[in-house]
Structures are given as structure tokens and as C-alpha cells.
Amino acid sequence: MKPSNEEPYGYYPGCSLEKNALAYNESTSAVANVLGLKFEEVADWNCCGASEYLALDILPAYALISRNLALAASSSGSHSLVAPCSACFLNLSKVDHQMAEVPALASQVNEALAAGGLSYQPGSITIRHLLDVFVNDVGFDRISSLVTHPLYELRVAPYYGCLISRPDYEGVYDSPEYPTGLDHLMTALGAEVVDFPLKTHCCGGHMTQISEPVALELIRRLLQNAHEYDADVIATLCPMCQLNLDVYQEHVNHAFGTNYHIPILYFTQLIGLALGIRAKELGFGREFVSAKRALAKIGKARPAPKKKRKPSKEALPMPQATEVEYR
Amino acid sequence: MPSTNVTTIPTDQPDPFVTRSFLEEVVDAVPGDPRLTACLQCGTCGGSCPSGPDMEHTPRQLFAMINAGMRAEVLRSNTPWYCVSCYFCMARCPQKVQITDIMYALKRKAIEDGESRSSSAADAPKFSEAFVNFVENYGRSFELGVAARFHFVQHPGEALKMATSIGIGMMRKGRMDLTPTRIKGVKQLQTILDRARELGGTA
Amino acid sequence: MKQERIGVYVCHCGSNIAGTVDVGQLSSWAADALEKRGVVVARDYKFMCSSLGQELIKSDIVELSLTRVVVAACSPHLHEKTFRTACQQAGLNPYLMEMVSLREHVAWVHSDKALATQKAKALISGAVERVALHEPLDPISVPIEATTLVVGAGISGIQAALEIADAGQKVVLVEREPSIGGHMAQLDKTFPTLDCSACILTPKMVTVGSHPNINLLTWSEVEAVDGFVGQFTVTIRKKARYVREDVCTGCGICMEKCPSKLIDQVYEAGLGYRSAIYRPFPQAIPKYPVIDKANCIYFQRGKCKACQLFCPTTPNAIDFEQEDQILQLTVGNIILATGYDLFDARRIPQYGYGRLANVFSSLEFERLCNAAGPTEGKILLRDGVSQPESVGIIHCVGSRDRNYNNYCSAICCMQSLKFAHLVKERTGAKVTNFYIDIRTPYKDYDEFYQHVLQEKVEFVRGRVAEVTDAARRPGEEGKLIIQVEDTFIGKQRRIPVDMVILSAGIEPRHDSKEVSRKFGISCNGSGFFTELHPKLDPVATMSKGIFIAGCAQGPKDIPASVVQGAAAAARVLGTIQQKSLDLEPVLAQVIDQKCSGCRICSNLCPFNAIGFDLERQISTINPALCQGCGTCVSACPSHAISGTQFSTEQILAQLHGLLAESFNGNGARTQSPAFSQAELV
Ligand SMILES: Cc1cc2nc3c(=O)[nH]c(=O)nc-3n(C[C@H](O)[C@H](O)[C@H](O)COP(=O)(O)OP(=O)(O)OC[C@H]3O[C@@H](n4cnc5c(N)ncnc54)[C@H](O)[C@@H]3O)c2cc1C
Ligand code: SF4
Ligand code: SF4
Numbered sequence A: 001m002k003p004s005n006e007e008p009y010g011y012y013p014g015c016s017l018e019k020n021a022l023a024y025n026e027s028t029s030a031v032a033n034v035l036g037l038k039f040e041e042v043a044d045w046n047c048c049g050a051s052e053y054l055a056l057d058i059l060p061a062y063a064l065i066s067r068n069l070a071l072a073a074s075s076s077g078s079h080s081l082v083a084p085c086s087a088c089f090l091n092l093s094k095v096d097h098q099m100a101e102v103p104a105l106a107s108q109v110n111e112a113l114a115a116g117g118l119s120y121q122p123g124s125i126t127i128r129h130l131l132d133v134f135v136n137d138v139g140f141d142r143i144s145s146l147v148t149h150p151l152y153e154l155r156v157a158p159y160y161g162c163l164i165s166r167p168d169y170e171g172v173y174d175s176p177e178y179p180t181g182l183d184h185l186m187t188a189l190g191a192e193v194v195d196f197p198l199k200t201h202c203c204g205g206h207m208t209q210i211s212e213p214v215a216l217e218l219i220r221r222l223l224q225n226a227h228e229y230d231a232d233v234i235a236t237l238c239p240m241c242q243l244n245l246d247v248y249q250e251h252v253n254h255a256f257g258t259n260y261h262i263p264i265l266y267f268t269q270l271i272g273l274a275l276g277i278r279a280k281e282l283g284f285g286r287e288f289v290s291a292k293r294a295l296a297k298i299g300k301a302r303p304a305p306k307k308k309r310k311p312s313k314e315a316l317p318m319p320q321a322t323e324v325e326y327r
Numbered sequence B: 001m002p003s004t005n006v007t008t009i010p011t012d013q014p015d016p017f018v019t020r021s022f023l024e025e026v027v028d029a030v031p032g033d034p035r036l037t038a039c040l041q042c043g044t045c046g047g048s049c050p051s052g053p054d055m056e057h058t059p060r061q062l063f064a065m066i067n068a069g070m071r072a073e074v075l076r077s078n079t080p081w082y083c084v085s086c087y088f089c090m091a092r093c094p095q096k097v098q099i100t101d102i103m104y105a106l107k108r109k110a111i112e113d114g115e116s117r118s119s120s121a122a123d124a125p126k127f128s129e130a131f132v133n134f135v136e137n138y139g140r141s142f143e144l145g146v147a148a149r150f151h152f153v154q155h156p157g158e159a160l161k162m163a164t165s166i167g168i169g170m171m172r173k174g175r176m177d178l179t180p181t182r183i184k185g186v187k188q189l190q191t192i193l194d195r196a197r198e199l200g201g202t203a
Numbered sequence C: 001m002k003q004e005r006i007g008v009y010v011c012h013c014g015s016n017i018a019g020t021v022d023v024g025q026l027s028s029w030a031a032d033a034l035e036k037r038g039v040v041v042a043r044d045y046k047f048m049c050s051s052l053g054q055e056l057i058k059s060d061i062v063e064l065s066l067t068r069v070v071v072a073a074c075s076p077h078l079h080e081k082t083f084r085t086a087c088q089q090a091g092l093n094p095y096l097m098e099m100v101s102l103r104e105h106v107a108w109v110h111s112d113k114a115l116a117t118q119k120a121k122a123l124i125s126g127a128v129e130r131v132a133l134h135e136p137l138d139p140i141s142v143p144i145e146a147t148t149l150v151v152g153a154g155i156s157g158i159q160a161a162l163e164i165a166d167a168g169q170k171v172v173l174v175e176r177e178p179s180i181g182g183h184m185a186q187l188d189k190t191f192p193t194l195d196c197s198a199c200i201l202t203p204k205m206v207t208v209g210s211h212p213n214i215n216l217l218t219w220s221e222v223e224a225v226d227g228f229v230g231q232f233t234v235t236i237r238k239k240a241r242y243v244r245e246d247v248c249t250g251c252g253i254c255m256e257k258c259p260s261k262l263i264d265q266v267y268e269a270g271l272g273y274r275s276a277i278y279r280p281f282p283q284a285i286p287k288y289p290v291i292d293k294a295n296c297i298y299f300q301r302g303k304c305k306a307c308q309l310f311c312p313t314t315p316n317a318i319d320f321e322q323e324d325q326i327l328q329l330t331v332g333n334i335i336l337a338t339g340y341d342l343f344d345a346r347r348i349p350q351y352g353y354g355r356l357a358n359v360f361s362s363l364e365f366e367r368l369c370n371a372a373g374p375t376e377g378k379i380l381l382r383d384g385v386s387q388p389e390s391v392g393i394i395h396c397v398g399s400r401d402r403n404y405n406n407y408c409s410a411i412c413c414m415q416s417l418k419f420a421h422l423v424k425e426r427t428g429a430k431v432t433n434f435y436i437d438i439r440t441p442y443k444d445y446d447e448f449y450q451h452v453l454q455e456k457v458e459f460v461r462g463r464v465a466e467v468t469d470a471a472r473r474p475g476e477e478g479k480l481i482i483q484v485e486d487t488f489i490g491k492q493r494r495i496p497v498d499m500v501i502l503s504a505g506i507e508p509r510h511d512s513k514e515v516s517r518k519f520g521i522s523c524n525g526s527g528f529f530t531e532l533h534p535k536l537d538p539v540a541t542m543s544k545g546i547f548i549a550g551c552a553q554g555p556k557d558i559p560a561s562v563v564q565g566a567a568a569a570a571r572v573l574g575t576i577q578q579k580s581l582d583l584e585p586v587l588a589q590v591i592d593q594k595c596s597g598c599r600i601c602s603n604l605c606p607f608n609a610i611g612f613d614l615e616r617q618i619s620t621i622n623p624a625l626c627q628g629c630g631t632c633v634s635a636c637p638s639h640a641i642s643g644t645q646f647s648t649e650q651i652l653a654q655l656h657g658l659l660a661e662s663f664n665g666n667g668a669r670t671q672s673p674a675f676s677q678a679e680l681v
């Protein structure tokens, strides 16, 4: 649901954006300024529990998450709650969805909330991921019309990770396997988008803590694939993905004897660049794998359209692709 | 591989076909209907799972074992702890089994029964606990604290070295706090969590 | 009012009813307690439907001069006809008999014998009250027009048309494509015998094309259907071919010369090309090509006419001035054999179809194997040059999956085994089949599986998780990697292959819901046409005179499609033989004076039986289409519709009888009633 002009978006930054994903927070607010998007932070929000609390204790985990929902719903002005972090987004939408599906759960959660003087009616706010706002509310046309510094010749691998398009309780994404919103968004910035086969594969999540070899292998796959596809940067939309691919890149190189150097940037940083915002304001420099070299590649002029290789005479036609509409 | 640990279906108890108690218990531990009984053992989950190669049992195997009442083996398996919550299995399962939610339920059961301690992934719950501890006390997570508490205690040595080097890097980039942030309503939060703990159970 | 003389007959149905209901008590109760209300005899008997049971009723009708009969036995679905006929044979109008469903409504759903018997009493009491108000009815007789319409000329429709035509009756066969043949014309070899599809199909096609009793209308579609069994009026659009059938020799020069070439999505399954003027395949019936207007340069840009220029006939066979023709025909029966669509594997992005070049759909693979196909029968990769050295065949694509189609497509296991054999035989490549279950029922099918096993085809039991080109390990580069859990060993495996074939499932035609609405029949949730009875009447539908056959009814293979085509034909020939058909006179009727003309009823009728008399501004019900379901009766806000056999008076009388028994006549409950208030209302 697109909020009306005056209505600000409720905003749930989540713990990561406060610190390890500062660059995400900085670039989001810089870009929001230019686009005139109003985000109103939920007052005194708490951590969503990531994927840890659910492993220990179910009702407290749901109560923890729903405190945020209750605060967001009761604060004035907004019917939507936007989370830039995919894990927060999923937790919030999962609890909202399951409370609606399972009334007994809703009443238990509400009983717990009542102890703190709160309550939450499932479905009363729409939980959204930040990407969804850019894709569906702002729109590709508006964004491309505001681009002043197009990202010509920068090869971007759009990386969605898991939790945004799966399980997609809100039914927003065009496919749980091959979503395209971020792809189109990057195209609108003038970038050259890589058809990244592993775009919704796992970054390793908390595996870095639990079993490092497992995690490093998961990260390696993504880097290897992005490298094979000649990506200059990987665009992410989740602090966990960014952290794993960026911070552990050196460790992957060390463990596998590889030499990957692929900067992992938040999609909002790339939007900001294209809108002409100064790199400093967008949190550049906070990434472990420096983006300097890659960004220097950005061309001044629109590259000549690549000539489609004419298929040989013998070649059989491909199945005609019907482009799925992005909802 | 440890999957050979799984030897026999327990014979000192009535056949699970008669009691089906463990299966029902697992089903009850998931909010709503996890559709576990509809599993047709196709293996889509096990094939899709990014951690699949490192799991002692694929999710599919685990479900067959739940069905067979192999309680201890299931709760000792590293499988739920190696689940990274990627939801690939759930999106692809032809029977819409709520696999990821079942994995969470199994983690809770394993801790409850004390079986997680005998698992090869015995550390994992400790990480979750360290994380949650900060959340319960501050209302926010605290990376440095979690890392310190978890790695200092669990992994002196190589892993600690790596965690430390990452920590220092993070701080240099301004990406890590030295002290945790506390929310204003932390008392309110704790009252809510206490009440939730009292209520227990799932719907 | 004259007192009716009513006989009540209670059936034991072996122990089906007698096990739960005290049948002896019930019949003696009926004889005593209901005597005042006209019951002159009540009997119970082990099997009322047996000839001895029927004799009992018949002799009572004659000897005791019964004027009404109540049979308390099973559901009227099963034996209403039996008992009606028995009454008729004894000289009583069959509609003066009423059935009580003791078995389904009482015995099978209750366990307490006393309460069940009490409920049975109430139901019988209601039936006695009601039957007294029944009126004698006479069936409506409609003449049967002998011509039959068959829609869809795949193997199933072809079979149906030939059976009827060979029996000497006229058939109009309507096919929307330029040629008949359907999917079978696209296939190479057919399981389990591996005979060549074209070799066994084309003789039948030729016969259809030249049969004196078949009026073949290809490149045509049914636009509207009116009327009812015996007298359907169908409107058919015969699309302009722009080729004169009286002149064209079928030489095919036009197709060669046509400069507009495009991918053939239908017959070549997207793997080959055709021109704008085309005949889908050399053995097409009829042999005349059609111009596909949307892709014709002349029609789109006003210049070209190459076909006309090169056509060697005089007068010229190409006629750009042709127009669509609208035909109106009367037919007595209709057979729908519109077949299936292949599941679009692009809907499962993780299998890479449409993105990864060497992932093929099953129909594409049939075209690859077919000597008349784009590679002349060579199994090649998408580059059209290289042969695969390893092939993975994935079963159940889009089938048995709640995210797509939650049913088994029935043919793809055998079809996948057939593919494995063909790949082995023609390329010697390494073949791996990925399956959940191998389903090979029917004659010689499992033997075929055994045979394929011996050909060293590998089988991995596991539903494939994904097909990817993202290499992870050495040996995977440049290959398609099939990632799967091998469920027999419980390990994830990644199997690199050159070619992947997706055994996509069978889906209802994309327009099946529209077609079903047009013909007034129903579909199941997926869109397959619904048969009258899944076991006992698999080719008839709820609408009399409309039959279904082949994959339009559900996924099935060629033998089963042929069987259904023949079965539908037999049913049609049966009705033609009768020359006229008796229809059930249980109908809704509009009481003209009460109808306000609001037309609420007409949209609700599931059989499209309600029309509107513009002059008198009232609704009218077509007696031949009305099935007596009663939907309109309850919907009419003016109470202007009444039903024979379910008039308001009859229903109220029945309720009165029911309540009199269960509430002991004075409103006080005798005991906790065996059924709830809600059930009564
Ligand atoms: C890849 C593949 C391989 C197979 N191999 C085998 C095999 O080896 N052996 C075997 O036994 N079976 C096989 N089958 C199954 C076989 O194709 C079907 O059983 C059979 O073709 C069904 O015939 P049908 O007449 O019911 O439908 P179809 O063949 O689909 O024919 C329906 C016809 O109706 C026409 N039509 C549709 N709608 C309309 C309309 N509204 N108006 C007019 N005309 C219309 C269509 O154009 C078509 O000509 C295979 C199937 C597939 C997908
Ligand atoms: S994917 Fe679903 S049906 Fe298949 S084995 Fe896993 S849980 Fe069972
Ligand atoms: S959600 Fe967990 S079990 Fe399922 S595929 Fe992902 S990691 Fe494996």
C-alpha cells in the first residue's frame, strides 16, 4: 500500500543499521532526502531477535518482535513499517502473518504484550522492505529521471539473498527464485546488470559464527559466480549479506587460495551515487573491500549498445521468454 | 559421515506407528499447521539446502526419522543448527511443508530435552543464547559483546583470532560499538518477555 | 380431500441399515403410528432393490390399491430409478414414489441405535406427508437430431468422430488449428510399444478427411451453443483461410516462397520455424495451408503477395478477399475432446527453462527426435550441432506440486522412460532419470520400465532442487548441474550433464473454463471438465447430450484417450438410436403473474436454463435444460418459481411431518433429537 503524500513511512532500522551497516543507514537517509521520502523511526524500538531468539523460546521471540509492531501501529500517522534489513523485515512480517493465520497465537502474544500495556491487531500495518518502496512506490521511471551521474559501464550483480523474496508472506515479489526488482532498479541507474544466477542464494547467515568452513564455502560460491560473470560490484539489500560477503571476503581468499576483490555495496549507495550525492554522505569507505577501483570504472558516456550475436544458422530457437511483470 | 550413527529404530518403546507421539509433539511445537504429515519424502528440501552437504541428516531424512519416532537421534542431529533459514526448502517443497519453522521447533526441543549438548553442533545454541542475552538485557543486540562472550568461551585459538581481527577491522571502519545501547522501555520489554515465558507453549 | 393409500417399505440393505436402525420396529411403527395419515401397509425387507423386494411393492400396489409409495432405503442417486420403474410396472405413476435415504443420512452417520431409529421415524414421517401431495408427472420427450458435433480433433476426437461416422451417422468435426491430429501428431515414438506416432495416426487422419459422413471444419471454432439435448443450435466461425480449398492442390510452393518466417509455437513447440502461410506438417489433413493474418506481410503492410504470385493454379488459389464464415447447425449431441496444454516450465525458474539454453521441454524433445522435426530426428543441443554426452531427465515438472498442479500428470513417467530409451538408442549418452515415484500401471508399462533399466539408464530417486550453470567444483564448468538429494543415500548430489529434459505435466487448455461455460458443463478446480460420475459415468456430463473425452477430462495417455473417444461415441450412438429422449419432468416453473422480471434467477442457474421473454418481461425456463436443481426457486425474491416435486406446499408438508415426529407434536423435544435444528431448516 502506497502511503498518501503526507503520510510518512514508519521506519524500523534494526540493530545492524545502527552500527555495522551504518553505510546503509547513511545512504538511505541521503537518498530519501533527495527523493522526498519521509521515514519516521519507530520510537524506542527493540531488536527483532534475528534468527536466534526463535531457536530458543517461541513465545518470547514472537512477543519481542510484536512489541515493535505494537509501537509502530500505535504511533501516529503511518500504516506501513519499512525495514531495510531483510532479517528484520522477515521477522516482522512473519509474526504479523502468523498472528493473523493462527488466532490462538495472536491472543497469546497479545496477552504477553498486555503485561507491558501494549497490544497489536495483526494486519493493521503493512510490513515492507526498503527495496519494495523504491521499486513500487518511487518507481524506475522517477528514479531514472533523477539520475545525474549514471553508472555507465559498471557491472552490477544484483544480490537479493534469501529473506526478502522467501517466503514472501506479503506476496510482493515476482518470484522467490528470480526476482527482478533490484535488476530493473540498477538498470534505471544506467548500470550494466549481470544476470546473476545465485542472486537469491544464501550468504551463510549466522553460519560464520557456528561453523566457519560451512559459511566460507557458501560465501565463496557467491563470489566465484559473481567473478565468473565479471561483476564489478555486488549490490546488496541486507546487512547480513553485506557483512558476510564483505568482511569475510579476505578469509575466503585465504581459505581457498583465491583472490577475489569484489566490493559489496548497498543498493542505496549506488542510487545515491547516480543521484549525484557525495560518496562521503553515502557511507563509502566503510566497506572492507574498497569500492574505489570499481567506481573508477564508471564511464562518462552511455556505452554503445552491445551487438546481439547473431545465432548461427543451425542454432535452434530458445523458448520465447515472456517477461514476468514486476508487481 | 555421522549419518551412520543412526542405527536402529528404538525397540524398547512401543512402535511409533502406535504412539506417533514424537511426530505430534513436533507438529504441536510449530504455530499453525506445519503440514509435516504431508511430506512425501521427495528430497526437494535436502537437494535445495545450502548446508545440505554438511548436515548429518538432510531435512527429508530428519522428517522420516521424526515419523519413525527416533527422538534422540533427531534432537542430537546437527541439522536444525546448520539450517541458515534461507527458506529455499519451504519455497520449493511441493507439499508446502513449513520446513524452516519445523527446524526452529526442533532447535527448541533439542535445548529443552538437553539433547543439543550431545550434538556435534553443541556450540550453536550457545551463540543463540549469548545473542539473546544482550537483547533481553538491553533491548538491542551487541555484536562485540556476543562475539566476546561466545568466542572467548567457546573458541579460544584460531576462531578467536579471526573474530578478533574482524572486530578490530570493524571498529576501525566505525562499524562496531564498544558499549551496548539500551532502549528506554527495557523494563517494559522484560515484563512482556517474562509474561510470554510464563504463557509458554505454541498455538 | 380424498385420503391417499400409502405403502411404506423399509430396506435393511443387509446390515448397512439394519445394523444401526431398528428396521423391524420402524416398519411396525409406520404401520401403526402413521395409519391415520394414510399408511395402509408398512414392510421391511432385507434387500428392497432385489427383484423379490420390488415384487413386494408391485403386488401391494395392485392388491392394496396403493396410491403412494415411500421407500426408505439408500440415496435416490442409486435406486430412485429402480423403484420408480417398479411403480410404473404396477400401474402407478412413477413420480408418486418418494425415497428416504436411511443409509446415507442415518445409518452411515450415526451410531446410537435408538436415536438413529428415532431420526429414521422423523424422516419417514416427513416423506409420508410429502408424498401425499405429489402429483403424477409425465416425462418430457425430445426428438434427437442425428448429427453429432465433435469439438477438437486430437486422437480422442478423431476416434469419436470415426466411430460415429462408421456407424452411419453424420458428424461435424470442429478443429481450431489448420490441421487435425492434436498433440499426437507432434510425437515421435509412442510408449510402451515404441511404434511411430505418425504411422499409426495418419491413416486415421486420412480416413477422417475423406469420410462421407464427416463434415470436417478446421481453422474453425464454436462461438455459441444454444438449445438442449437432441436439438442444440451451434454457431461456428470458420476462419478465412485465404486459400481456396476448391482450387488448391496442396503443392506447398507458397510456403517455400513466403518471406515471413517465424517460430512455430504450436506444432514445433517453439523449436522450429514456419512461414506466415503454412500447413503445420506434411501429412496435415486437410492439405490446404492457411494464412496467419497477424504475421502476413501483405495483411500487415499492404505489400507482398508472393504466395499468390507463385501459386501455380488457375484460377489462383490464394484469395485475400476471403472472409470468416459463420455457420449455424443443429446437432443432437456434442463431444468435447479439446485436449491439454503442456505445463509451461518457465514457471519454475530454478529449472532454468528459457534461460539455460540446453534445458528442453518434453515436447521440444519430441520434436528433436522426430524425423520431420527441425533436426531431422537428430538429438542435438541448442546450438544445433553438438550431440549431448550426458542427459538428465526430470520427472514431475509442475505436477504433484502444490505450488503448481497438485495432481499426477499420468503420462510423464512413461514418457520419461521412453525418452531415456531414445537417448540411449540414438546417442549412447549417459542418461539419468530423476523421479519421486515411478508410476507404470497398465499393460506392458512396467515391463517397459524393466527394459529401460537393463539399458543401463541411471535412476536417482529425488525431486530435483535446481538446475544451474553456476559451477562450484571442478568438472562442472560449462555443464548444466542438476542438484538433487539422492534420497536413497540421503546425500545432496550435483550431477553435471550436457542436456536437461523437463517432463512437464499436462494442464487443462488455457481456455478450458471459457469453453466449459460456453457448453454449460463444469470443470474441476484445475480446469479439467467434470464427468457425471468419476467411475460409473466417466464420459457423460451434468448436461445431457454433452460428452467429454481425452485429456480434456483429465491427464491420460493415448490408449485411454482413444477408449474415451470410443466410449463417448457409443453413448451418443445410443441416444441417436432412441430417436427421442425422455427427460426428467422434475423441473422449475415460473409463475408468470408473480415474476417481476428482475432476472436474479437467470445468472444463478448452473445450466443456463433460464431465458427472458422480452415481450412479457418475465423469465422463462427451458424445460429441456432445467435439471430441477432448485437454485432459482430459493433465489427468487418474488417466490415466482415453483418446482414440480419441490413446491412450497410439498416442502412444508415434509417439514411438518419431520417436526411432528422429532418434537412429539407439541413443540417439546421428546429426547435430544438425533439431528439438529439447523439440519431441519
Ligand atoms: C511429451 C509428450 C509425450 C507423450 N508421449 C506419449 C506416448 O508415447 N504414448 C502415449 O500413449 N501418450 C503420450 N503422450 C500423451 C498424449 O499426447 C495424449 O494422451 C493425447 O495426445 C491426448 O489426445 P487428446 O485428443 O485428448 O488431446 P490433444 O492431442 O491435445 O487434441 C486436442 C485437439 O483439440 C483442439 N482444440 C482444443 N481446443 C479447441 C477448441 N476450443 N475448439 C476446437 N478445437 C480445439 C486442439 O487444437 C487439438 O487438435 C505424450 C504427451 C506428451 C506431452
Ligand atoms: S520438500 Fe517437502 S515433501 Fe519433499 S521431502 Fe522435503 S518436506 Fe518432504
Ligand atoms: S531453510 Fe534451513 S533447512 Fe531449509 S534449505 Fe534453508 S538452510 Fe536448509
Ligand code: SF4
Binding pocket: C395, C396, C397, C399, C400, C407, C408, C409, C410, C411, C412, C413, C414, C437, C438, C439, C503, C505
Ligand atoms: S506420471 Fe510420473 S512424472 Fe508424471 S506427475 Fe505422475 S509421478 Fe510425476
Ligand code: SF4
Binding pocket: C590, C594, C595, C596, C597, C598, C599, C600, C601, C602, C618, C619, C635, C636, C637, C638, C639, C640, C641
Ligand atoms: S428471479 Fe424471479 S422475479 Fe426475478 S426474473 Fe427470475 S423469476 Fe422473475
